[in-house]
Amino acid sequence: MQPQSETELSKMIADATGPLRIMGGGTRPIGRATGEALSTTGLSGITLHEPGALTLVAKAGTPVAEIESVLAAKNQRLAFEPMDHRTLMGTTGAPTIGGVVAANVSGPRRISVGACRDFLLGVRFVDGAGNIIKNGGRVMKNVTGYDLVKLMAGAYGTLGVLTEVSFKVLPSVEAEVTLALTGLDDATAIKAMSATLGSPYEVTGVAHNPESGLTQFRLEGFDASVAYRADGLAKLLAPFGTLEHVIADWATVRDVTDFAGRAGDVWRISVKPSDAASFGAKIGADAVRYDWGGGLIWALCPTGTDVRAAMGETTGHATLIRGTGQTFHPEPAPLAAISDGLRAKFDPRGILNTGIMG
Amino acid sequence: MQMPAPDTRVFDRKDQIVAQLRAVLPAAAVITELSETRAYECDGLTAYRCPPMCAVLPSTTAEVAAVMKICHDMDVPVVPRGAGTSLAGGAMPTADSVILGVAKMNDVIETNYYDRYIRVQTGRTNLSVTGAVETDGFFYAPDPSSQLACAIAGNIAMNSGGAHCLKYGVTTNNLMGVTMVMMDGTVVEIGGGHLDAGGLDLLGVICGSEGQLGVVTEATLRILPKPEGARPVLMGYDSSEVAGQVVTDIIQAGVLPVAIEFMDRPCIEATENFAHAGYPMCEALLIVEVEGSDAEIDAQLALIMKIAAKHNPVELREAKDADEAGRIWLGRKSAFGAMGQINDYMCLDGTIPVSELPFVLRRISEMSKEFGLDVGNVFHAGDGNMHPLILFDANKEGDLELCEAFGAEILKLCVEVGGCLTGEHGVGIEKRDLMHVQYDAPDLEAQMAVKDVFDPKWLLNAAKVFPLDASQTRRAI
Numbered sequence: 001m002q003p004q005s006e007t008e009l010s011k012m013i014a015d016a017t018g019p020l021r022i023m024g025g026g027t028r029p030i031g032r033a034t035g036e037a038l039s040t041t042g043l044s045g046i047t048l049h050e051p052g053a054l055t056l057v058a059k060a061g062t063p064v065a066e067i068e069s070v071l072a073a074k075n076q077r078l079a080f081e082p083m084d085h086r087t088l089m090g091t092t093g094a095p096t097i098g099g100v101v102a103a104n105v106s107g108p109r110r111i112s113v114g115a116c117r118d119f120l121l122g123v124r125f126v127d128g129a130g131n132i133i134k135n136g137g138r139v140m141k142n143v144t145g146y147d148l149v150k151l152m153a154g155a156y157g158t159l160g161v162l163t164e165v166s167f168k169v170l171p172s173v174e175a176e177v178t179l180a181l182t183g184l185d186d187a188t189a190i191k192a193m194s195a196t197l198g199s200p201y202e203v204t205g206v207a208h209n210p211e212s213g214l215t216q217f218r219l220e221g222f223d224a225s226v227a228y229r230a231d232g233l234a235k236l237l238a239p240f241g242t243l244e245h246v247i248a249d250w251a252t253v254r255d256v257t258d259f260a261g262r263a264g265d266v267w268r269i270s271v272k273p274s275d276a277a278s279f280g281a282k283i284g285a286d287a288v289r290y291d292w293g294g295g296l297i298w299a300l301c302p303t304g305t306d307v308r309a310a311m312g313e314t315t316g317h318a319t320l321i322r323g324t325g326q327t328f329h330p331e332p333a334p335l336a337a338i339s340d341g342l343r344a345k346f347d348p349r350g351i352l353n354t355g356i357m358g
Numbered sequence: 359m360q361m362p363a364p365d366t367r368v369f370d371r372k373d374q375i376v377a378q379l380r381a382v383l384p385a386a387a388v389i390t391e392l393s394e395t396r397a398y399e400c401d402g403l404t405a406y407r408c409p410p411m412c413a414v415l416p417s418t419t420a421e422v423a424a425v426m427k428i429c430h431d432m433d434v435p436v437v438p439r440g441a442g443t444s445l446a447g448g449a450m451p452t453a454d455s456v457i458l459g460v461a462k463m464n465d466v467i468e469t470n471y472y473d474r475y476i477r478v479q480t481g482r483t484n485l486s487v488t489g490a491v492e493t494d495g496f497f498y499a500p501d502p503s504s505q506l507a508c509a510i511a512g513n514i515a516m517n518s519g520g521a522h523c524l525k526y527g528v529t530t531n532n533l534m535g536v537t538m539v540m541m542d543g544t545v546v547e548i549g550g551g552h553l554d555a556g557g558l559d560l561l562g563v564i565c566g567s568e569g570q571l572g573v574v575t576e577a578t579l580r581i582l583p584k585p586e587g588a589r590p591v592l593m594g595y596d597s598s599e600v601a602g603q604v605v606t607d608i609i610q611a612g613v614l615p616v617a618i619e620f621m622d623r624p625c626i627e628a629t630e631n632f633a634h635a636g637y638p639m640c641e642a643l644l645i646v647e648v649e650g651s652d653a654e655i656d657a658q659l660a661l662i663m664k665i666a667a668k669h670n671p672v673e674l675r676e677a678k679d680a681d682e683a684g685r686i687w688l689g690r691k692s693a694f695g696a697m698g699q700i701n702d703y704m705c706l707d708g709t710i711p712v713s714e715l716p717f718v719l720r721r722i723s724e725m726s727k728e729f730g731l732d733v734g735n736v737f738h739a740g741d742g743n744m745h746p747l748i749l750f751d752a753n754k755e756g757d758l759e760l761c762e763a764f765g766a767e768i769l770k771l772c773v774e775v776g777g778c779l780t781g782e783h784g785v786g787i788e789k790r791d792l793m794h795v796q797y798d799a800p801d802l803e804a805q806m807a808v809k810d811v812f813d814p815k816w817l818l819n820a821a822k823v824f825p826l827d828a829s830q831t832r833r834a835i
Contacts, residue, residue, distance in 0.1 A: 150565075316552040
């Protein structure tokens, strides 16, 4: 199925007799959905870009690349820096903006500016009964009714098929520098990262790679400001070593390309930064990467490793991004009941990406 | 404002209900005398009042859970209340309801600078959250005008904003976790010190649900390192069109000020008479504030001043020191008080696309003549969140109704140009019956379906947010 309009999509869903597997560009095979493929790529195109209002509205099947190029032409960008999963997952195709929203995909800048869901201003979607629903809008402040916008971000299509999304976009920056410390152990590196995030220097990326020994800090903004803050960081981090300018490669951090082609399961783990080093050490991983100042751990583990078993009292959650176990972290019973209840309301027949988040 | 008739089945059992509540709460925490319940008869929307059947002031999450379970089992409506500063009637009781106030719950539970969060009980005031961390160089970013008084519970319920959310976002962007008591007394923990939800973003839909999905008793809030400094600049222009263009140009230039505030002539005149801030008499005044080190501020302001100067300002004034910065903010911060000194006023908060600013201001001014009521505009221009203040005389028969009709027309205009009914105050009862303007039936149905899941009996703050006809069958259960 490849509907060419929202109305057509609505009819297809209403008439569907079995489960539907919703696809954008097909680049993020996270979780297992079964059923007939329903592609959103027929719903494509940027509906509105108003640079002076920092707003962009696009149909869900619009390629991310198209959006990024239109924004770049006006010196703007999607500030949450959506990850491209293709290299890690070994997929091809063109990632769509709807897929980014459905999986709430962000990148290293998430730690300073917020996640995809924080920039999402409005959605249109078709629920499991075929109803066309809108929520939010195109303005930056909107508390009119419940915020289903956030609920749809990261729902992996289980509450409805997105047809249109609107975003707050931000200006691109004049200058970007990446500074790095080398040779720190994980715990010390995370301490250093935390120190910068607790400083007024507005770092927009903080990542640690134990294999290369590089702990990276990104500064962005106007030239003079970046230079000033680089000085500040050097002083702040003096107890940890000498800060060196390095060639920025945040795409590698963002896309976890280091783990591509390496055997094993890939886990994405969200924990408090203060828990990150000890947790990273006890999951039996072949390799780990720390992003978001330690708040995000990417772990490459031997096939079949149960990372969640190590959680114990550690708060957070682990998602199996590449591998064949249970994809999403089981929720505590009362929350699972709410989630199941919401899915039953929005998709009463249980046909949208059935079981993908189970 | 129509409210559903009180449920006599509840009222007739008042003694029984109160006895049950007294069994789980200290004596002083259950308030039943009319002389005392009157204190809870309204919130910041003072035009509408109704004392509740009783009010309870629990001190712990366990006590809140016990109250909720009793009310759930006895089918008693509950209206949660933070500090009662809502401008939309979000905390207004019904005669058959129990007001559940969280004011006694105001402790700081944990501060964690390493992971940059603070965990508080939600009766704590917004400003005192910052107060708990500022000596260590941190702050809590959302800053509603009522921040001295308003509680975090209400901030979460209404997804409150403030003057500085252009850069830092609103409550939902700074909320990491909650402890919430469901209507049936179940206590749930959502999120915490880590980032991003594991499953569905329940936190996202709870924030801004106007106390209809549960009572949030504890919250984990993101705290941020304080910027090294901040400095405002004041600009005056001959027309709001030009001022609107300046806002757009600044935003497009790649500077992201922390605040861009706008005042029109009626507001400037009122505040000058009231606060004597030394504002220029002109059609439109902008206050633009940037943050950073001195050098960074200089660089950003140089760019902003250059843009501002291109549009022939009648005045362009950069704060040279803290005293001048204070004077620039003085008028803006006293604007509501100044307008209130002239007359009663109703404060709207529709949001519009920034590009529609000149058109909407012109239409408001035309409508002001049609309705014969004065209106002043003071608002967050960077994000299009307007605050038209309509002046009326509450003692003059029919004036309130006229004012509400005018307000409704302004809000419809906001929706027509691509905006929304409310940017940061919430729907409450005030904008409840206008929801049809922004949302079609299936849109409202989808939102109400969420409430069905959290509160199947529709006992929690039920007569708010959704037009009464739309929620009728659900509330009748």
